[in-house]
Every structure is written in structure tokens, then in C-alpha cells.
Amino acid sequence: MKDEKIDAIFNPKSVALIGASNKEGKMGYVFAKNIIDGYRGKIYMVNPSEEQVFGLKCYPDVRSIPDSIDLAVIVIPAKAVPKVMEELAEKGTKAAVVITAGFSEAGPEGKKLEEEMMVAANKGKIKVVGPNCFGIYNCNIGLNASLGVGTPPQGGDISFVTQSGAYGMAIFAFALDHHMKFAKIMAHGNKAGIEDYEILRYLGEDDETKVICLFLESVNKGREFLEEAKKITPKKPIVATKTGRTAGAARAAASHTAALAGSFTAYEAAFKQSGIIFARNGMDLINIAKGLDWQPLPRGPRVGIITNSGGTGVELADLCEEAGLVVPELSEETQEKIRELIPPYASSRNPVDMTPVWPKFVELYSKIIKILYESSEIDIIIPIILQRAAMMPEVCQAVADTVNQCLASDRKKPTYVCWVSVRSAQGNMDILQKNRVPCYDWPERTARAVGAIYGYVEFLKRRAISFEGR
Template identity: 35%
Template sequence: MTDLTGFFNPGSVAVAGASKTPGKIGNAIVKNIISSGYAGKIYPVNPKAEEIEGLTCYPDIKSIGEPVDLVVVAVPAAKTIDLARECGENGVKHLVVITAGFKEVGKQGLELEKKLVEICRTYGMGMLGPNCVGMMNTHAPLNASFSATYPPGTGDITFISQSGAMLVAILDWSVKTGLSFNKVISLGNKAYLTEAHFIEAAAKDPTTRVILCYIEDVANGEHFLEAAEAATREKPVIILKSGTSQAGARAASSHTGALAGSDLAYETAFRQCGVIRARSMPELFDLAVAFSEQPVPPNRNVAVVTNAGGPGIVATDAIENQGLAMAKFSKETIDELRQNLPAESNIYNPVDVLGDAGADRYRVALEKVLADPSVGSVVVLVCPTAVTDPLPTARAIVDLHRQYPEKPVLAAYMGGPILAPGAELLSQEGIPCFTFPEPAIRAISGMSRYAEFKEPGYDKDETGTDGDRETVSGIFDHVRQDGRLVLLGSEAYRVVAAYGVPAAPVELATSPEEAVELAEKVGYPVVLKVASPKILHKTDVGGVKIGLEDAGEVSRGYIEINENIQRYLPGVVIHGIEVQKMMPKGTELIVGMSRDIQFGPLIAFGLGGIYVNLLKDVSFRLARRLTRREIKQMLAETKAYTLLKGYRGEKPADIDAIVDIISRTARLVTDFPEITEMDINPVFAYTKGASALDIKITIS
């Protein structure tokens, strides 16, 4: 882990490219450092000035005469290389390179950026940027940026943004809303220090409670996964990832590759690391406020207290849509609500205290609901009727939450000026208050997912299946020597068998006589298949014969397949005919892998056979550190799981055998990064055991 203590809490700061001219970035940075209340030494650097903003100005870094902890760089791009080298030679620890004109402008800028990174590595300097707004630490305090806005107060949210424009807009918005930040980091080109470095730092920072990110991509997938997974064990990490369209999805030859879209790997990585993914900017900050001010719920059961039926129904729908549950009250709670609320009130969830409810009625309903042990969180809805008491009701909500601090309470004051004083009081007292129910319930959903991820023992059952690496390496070497990247079925069978995946035996024959010999070896009935990486759909060209029961059928089948290929695909080279043991019919499944450029192998599971791409009943997980618990969750996300459990009187399949196949496949593709795509389709699931049939493996 990179130590960023001196980056966020430097004893001295220099501004290279400082300016006397108002409106210049070099001037704004100096002013921001001063006005933030920074208590350390400030050194403006500009060879053409003697004094800037009342501070002595230095012609260069060396002339300062002592090592500087942090240098903010605002000189033209062409001068950054010499400046960075000078910083390194004079003991500077960290750089914030505001300057633009690097890889974002093309090839020449990219070369400049590479030189800048190399200098930082040579001298052991950390670098934020280039092409960034800068950074802030309200607890230092320090505003080493050219943002026009410095966030109010000293909050507990660390905000990391890849977009500088998004960052300054949010800072300006935060003044109006009163949202406070702890640290604010503009990543820019993230040529050296990335989102992963700052997530690591925020995880260890005692003044940070919530880590918030806006990112467009990940600089290093493996580092990100390690940082995010470690951080989410300490505190929530909430990320808005833009660029979710399918436009960038690459073409793929395997079923799994075709099903894996451009955004799928991020979605899967976030879920496995415990990252909460926001779908919009409002949701990002709604989640931030909720996590910052409320505890995570002990369960997914939500209670709703409302003074109007319609909003209560809207909230109920949202709870179901978010995968939460409506809390079921105990008999004692229902009896107490019946005794203390009007006869017309709904005493079941949602609790309707009626439109004439004042603060006292809200208070008694909330007290009974929060005391119920089945309730994990509460959403309070208030609509502006002629008798609504917005401010006293808000005080009642605050009081009751103090009595039950272990359960999150969120509110929706559904109105405008009439309800504004109450909504303002709630926000001031740490009760997130929204205009409508849906944002509150989305926030509870995110908090619930995070609470479940943090359950003890969540990741203690990582699979540890070992395989025969030497055998697999030898097969891959032979394939490459043969000038191929796609394995034959017989080769793929030996690869998965080396990792303990149960599969129907496959042997390669190059003559009718050999085919008969191999059929008798594996046992009748058998299937014959043409062996050629160039033929994707063997059945379409008469390249498959099934259910062959004796030597005569095998011999004739071998000859007929060769004749069919000569007729339909006369120019295609075939390696022979594969002889495979014909397995009894089972539930058809697919287990596959597609390798993502950032996060590595993605494992797929779902219904197999000819319906894979039609039904798209598939779930995904990263192969990295895949646990048996996650595999079982993966299965449960599909319709295939309904069949496996036993459907309409059918006996249940051996789910543990399927879990084992996925586990072994994950280990295989993790051990061999040269496997670029893999399909086992179908896998037959039986009441006892399972068997892989068709196996396709592509290597690099």
C-alpha cells in the first residue's frame, strides 16, 4: 500500500507556476491554499515574481532550500518533465499535476505522460493527475486545487472523481445542500496514483466513514479488486460507474463471450468486492448521506409509517422492487397499534396514521414499530395536510431514532414550503430526508446489501481445488506447435479432466478401424463428431452421428461424416473424427468463461443446450477467489436453479456436483491466463453427479 499520509497532511506545499494575476489557475491555487486555513509553509514558485498573495516567491524548487512535502504543478505541459526531475532531486515526496496536455490530447501527450511517470518512479514520488483539478482535505485543512468552491464543514465522506467537471459541480452543489466532505480527490488521467490507491488510503483513514467514487474506467483491475475488497470490510464503498452501454462490447466466438457485455465485468466485480453501485448521481449522494448518518440495518425488513395511503403503496412497491421485504409485525406490536391508533388506521405494514395525524400519533406509531424485533429499518412518510405538524413530527422522529439508534430511520417529506422546516430539522439531526419514498428505499437497499456482505464468514470458504498443471501446459504447447488456438474436443477433454471436471470421455480417431477400436474402449453407445476448429456448428454440416450401438454403425458413421464434410465444406481441413461416450440425458446447463481485459476471467452459469443465447438465463462471477457460497448464489440467480431443485415432481439434481464443476473450472482458468474463452455446453446434471459433454477452449 502506498503511504499517502504526507500527501493529505503535508508540512509544506509549493505551487510551481504560481501567478500574481487574478483569474489564472496558478493564482487561484495559492489563494485556495491560504483561504482554506492551511497551517504549514506555503512556497509560491515563479521565476518572474518576487511576491504572490503576500508570500515570498521562489524562482525554482531548489532555491526553497529545504525539502517540500507536496508540490502543486501548474506550469505548461512541456515544462513539467524538467520540473518533476527537479522536484525529485530536491526530496519532494508528492506531486499534484494540475496541468493538462498529456495523453488526453493524443500520442505526443501520451509520451510526455510516460516520461513524467518514469521520473516519479525513479525518485519515489507519488503523483496525482495530470490533467486534474487537485485535492482537498478539510481536516488538515488544505485546498490544493483550483476549484471555486471549498466544501462546508469537516465531513466524513471521501469523494474520488475521475471527472474534474463532475467534481467541481458537486462541490458547488454541496454548499446548497450542506453536504460535508472529508477528502476530495480529482484523479484526472490517473497516470500514477489511481482510484485504488485512494480507496486504500480512505479505508485506513479514521476520519473517513464513507468512500464515494465517480469513475469511467479502472486503471488496474487486480489492484482495484484488492483495494476495494479490503476497503469494504472496513467501510462502505459506493461507486457510480459511467460508460455502461454495450457499444464497446467486443465480438466473441463463444456463447459466454457473446453473453458478456461491456459493463458486465464491472457489475460482477463490484458485487463480489462488496462495492455498492449507484445508478445515477442523485443515488450516489443519497447513498452517501444514508451511510454517513445512519447505521446499516440488521435485516432487510422495512416498516413504513405514513399519513396517506397512496404514498404507502408507492413505498411498498419500491420495497419489493429493490429486493427488500415488508416487515411483519409481532402480535404484540399489532395489538399495541390497534389500542393506540384510530379504528380507521391500517395497523399492518404500511402503518397508516391517517391524514389528520399530528406529531403525537406519529410518535406512538414509530415507537411501537421501532420496538418490534422483526423491523430492520423504518421509512417515515409525511404529506402536507391542513393539520400536519411538520416540525413537531420531525422532532418526534429524531427522538425515537435516538431511542433505537441501531435501526436506520429515513424520511420522505412529500411536499414543498409547508414541510420545509421539518425536513431541514431532520437533515440537521442526521435523519436523511427525501422528497419521495423511492430514494429512501434505494438507500436502504444499498445499506442492506452492504450489511449482508459484512456478515462474519462471508468469504471463508474459498475453493482450493488443485489441478495437474503440467498436463495442461503440455496440451497447450502441442496446440500452439500445431499452429492452432482452438483445442480439439479430445484435447479439451484432457484439459478439464486434469482439473477433476467429470466429462464424457473423448478420443480422436483418424480411420474407421481406429474409431471402432476407441468406441469399444469407451463403451457403447457412442457419438461421433468431426474434429475441426474451423467448424463451429457440426450438426449443420452432417458432422455428428449419435447413438451408435456397434462396430458396423461406427465404421459407417465415420465414412458418412467424412463424405458430408467433403460435400458441404470441401476446403476445410479436419483432424479426424472424435469418438465420445454417449451419456444419459440430464438437465442441460452451460458453464463458461470469458476473459475481461480489466478483471480477468468471468465465469458463466445457466441453462445450456441450444437455448443459451435465446433465453440468456445466465449469471456471472469473477473466477478470482470464487467461493462455494458465491457459486451457490450464482446458481440461485437463474431459472435453471428451479429445474435443479426439482420441478413438477422431478427429482432434484446434484447441485453440489454442479458447484464442484464451476469451482474446478474457475481454478483452471485462473491458473492459465492464456485461456481466453471456454464453453462447457452442455453439462448434464443428474440426480447424482454431473458430466461435461461438449467442451470448447480457445487460448492465446
């Protein structure tokens, strides 16, 4: 059964904004705007010096709100937070997102404030996100209770938990650039009132979350966290990266390589055992999530590479093998089918190198993808779309259409694009990614993302869990 307090964070019937403001530039203004923008439940503005905020009645304090509150969003100065938390507790508030900074991250005085705040919250059994955090989203109901600008599009499958607000939001912005869609997002800062395993359990049970993404600096209650992960990973993938240690120790950690490396390795090993996909950094994290979300899981490690540049094909083949994948020789039969299409000086071997015959790109990418899709020799297809090919929107459209036609058949097989191009051609990536064909920047990022995805399949295989049809 879902944790109803955590559910109140993401699916509140009512939201109270403590510190709402009409003054542009104020936190209370940003949050009022963000919440009103897409959220369709009841909204209560709270601020003793305002009558109305954004046209909504503004209450002088929490007590005056005539109704119960599911979620309180707090943006008032740290010193005032413990008292408000008491009032929220008295009202039976279910959850609170405390954006305000100046708590335990700011020294002993702040630590004391954080403790006082948590005493009040615990007394009222309020689930606290934060303090010192970026906030939360439930994109699928249009709820933006975060510092982020704009409410992301609905219809997302990826839930994303990030301890680092700014870096997390950079990853998130990058993901939006790539047309990824999210379900729930939480940037939980100091993590004073919520354990990592609790949020993990909630997302594990959440039907709208198909892929769980974690950007971690520290892990609270590691044993419980890993136990929870073990229950989830057979059902849905968890991708996680881990940088430094706690925010405070990060600088020290960085100057002690041995300790850091040890910790890294320990995390990597523990994660792997629990079936968590370990991402080496934030960029890999989002790339892996994209591939998991948009394409079916590969049934095996055998990669078929299609390229318009021999050199890039060779580099990608090297890097795929390094990432635990296999780039096998194609059978004479399959090569014969390909040879009928390509110029005589091109190569039907794997990588299939069509050479830069741009007038034939649309036809060749489509037909060769289909041949590899239908071949039992290949589990994963990676077309390299480089330079001239990337500059041709019709090539991108043809690849997107072909991949989705293939996926509509019974036999599921993933395609990931290795994208190598200049800035001016980036717009053509949109054609592919709006059609859920993931594009990765240059061979290394491609190989690493695909290798990590196949690592998850290997985990499922070891546990004898079927991954067909995913």
C-alpha cells in the same frame, strides 16, 4: 502501514504552489486563495514574475525554496510541467497534484508530454495525482488544493475518489447541500501516476475514512483493485459507480450497447463479489454513502413504513420489495399499540398510514417511530414526510429528535426519511440532515439507497462478519 507518499498528498507538512498568481481569474489565483484559506502548514508560492502572492513570499523557481516540499500543486501550462517535475524530483518532493490539462487526453503530443513528466516523477519517486484533474481536499485539516470554491466543514467520515472532475464536484456540491461531511477527496483525472488499488488501500487504512465512495470511469489493474477491496469491505463499506469506460472510449462505448451492457454487468458482478456496493449512478452513490455514514447498519431487511399519504406508502412498499427489502405485516400486538394513537379511519398495518391529520403529525411520527424502533418485527424505519408534513419544521424536528433518542439507546436500528415536497419546503430537510437523519427525494431513490445498504449487510452476513454496533 500507510503509504507515506499518498499520505503526503493529504497530510503534507508543506505545500508548494507552482504557478501561483495574484491575477484574479487565473488558476494560480484560485489555488493560492483555496490553499491559504484553511491550510495551516508551510506554503511556498512559486512564480518567476511575482514577488509576493497573497502576502506570502513568492519564489522564482522550485530550487529557490529553502526547505523540503511534501506536496507540489502544479497549475502551469503543460509544456513547462516536465522540467518542473525534474526540479521537484531533485528536491526530494514526495507528491505532486498536476491540475494542468493538455496531456494524454489531448492527443499524441500531450501523451508525449505526459510520458516525459512521468519519467521525471518516477526518477524522483514522486507520487503524481492527475494530470488534467480537479485536485484534492483533506477537509479535516482544511486543505483545499482543488478548483472547488470554499473549504468544506471539518469532521467528515466519507472519502470520495472521482475520475470525472465536473460530475464528481457536482455530486460533492449536492452532498454539501445535504449537510454531508467529507474526510478526503481526490479527483484524479488521467490517473497517470497513481493506481486505483493504491488509493483504495490508503483509504482502507485511513482511520478518518469510515465510508469510501468511488466514481469511476475506468479501473486500472482490476485484479489488484478487487483484491484490495476484498480486504477493506469486511471493515468498512466501499460504494462505487462505473460509467462508460475510459473518457476517450466513452462515446464509442455508448453507441455499442451490447458491449457496454456486458461491461456493466461484469463490473457489477465483480464488485458484488468483493463486497463493493454497486451504485447505478452518481445520485445513488451519494445517497447510499449518506445512509451508511449517518445511520447504523440494519440487522435485517424488514422495513416499517410510516406515512401521511396512503398512495405514497404503497408506492414505497412496492419499490422496497423490488430493492430486496421486505415490508412485513405487523403483529396484532404492535398494531394495537398504533391503533390507540391514530384516527379510526387510518391504518395500523404496514405501511402505517396516519392519514393527513396534520395537527397530530408531531405526536404521531414520534410515537410510531418509537413503537417500531422497540418492536422486534422491524429492522429499518422509513417515515415518509410528504407535503404538509414537510412544510412543518416542528415535524422535522420531532422526527430528528426521536431518531436520535432511539439511537442513544442500546438497540441500534436505522431510520431513513422518504422526502416528498415542494421547493419551498426543502429548507426543513436541513433540520433532519443536520441531525444525521438522511432524507431521500421521493420513493424510488429512497428504496434504492436503503436496498443497497442492506445488500452490504447481506454480504457481511454471508461472510459471517458481525455488523452489530456499526
